[in-house]
Amino acid sequence: MSEASLYERLGGETKIKAFVADILKNHQNNPVISPRYSQAKKSDEELIRLVTALICQGTGGPQTYDGMSMLAAHTGMNVAEAEFVAVLDDILAALRKHGVGEREQAEMLAIAYGMKAEIVHQ
Numbered sequence: 592m593s594e595a596s597l598y599e600r601l602g603g604e605t606k607i608k609a610f611v612a613d614i615l616k617n618h619q620n621n622p623v624i625s626p627r628y629s630q631a632k633k634s635d636e637e638l639i640r641l642v643t644a645l646i647c648q649g650t651g652g653p654q655t656y657d658g659m660s661m662l663a664a665h666t667g668m669n670v671a672e673a674e675f676v677a678v679l680d681d682i683l684a685a686l687r688k689h690g691v692g693e694r695e696q697a698e699m700l701a702i703a704y705g706m707k708a709e710i711v712h713q
């Protein structure tokens with residue numbers, strides 16, 4: 592019997608969308624990165640929709656992410672290392688708040704960390 596995908600273990604799209612909304616809320620309240628989000632061109636709803644689709648697709652769900660590549664989305668922002676760590680902090684806090692298991696928390700952080708080279712100093 593094959594093991595459940597990370598998507599299934601996270602509880603599928605509804606659960607993922609709920610913690611993504613909290614990740615964005617955390618960013619907007621995190622002084623290290625909040626100025627970035629007050630300058631965002633996309634609405635909160637659109638950012639939540641895009642990040643939810645990215646996570647669903649990246650964890651084994653049936654959804655298709657239709658947004659920009661991580662490189663294209665963050666090019667020109669010159670994101671600092673400390674900002675990247677702040678995003679990871681906010682992701683972890685939201686996952687904990689939503690009762691995501693420790694193994695799934697670690698897998699999510701590893702996926703996010705894997706995108707660092709496409710996001711930092713671009």
Ligand code: HEM
Pocket residue numbers: 624627628630631632633638641642645657658659660664665670674675676678702703704706707710
């Ligand atoms: C693993 C980490 C990250 C992921 C998965 C991620 C994901 C995304 C996605 C999916 C979008 C929307 C792309 C689109 O418009 O099609 C986006 C936009 C954005 N990201 Fe990130 N991001 C990450 C890290 C960061 C960091 C470290 C910063 C800097 C503080 C940042 C700042 C932004 C901003 C400000 C936007 C909105 C751009 C706009 O609408 O004007 N992101 N991100």
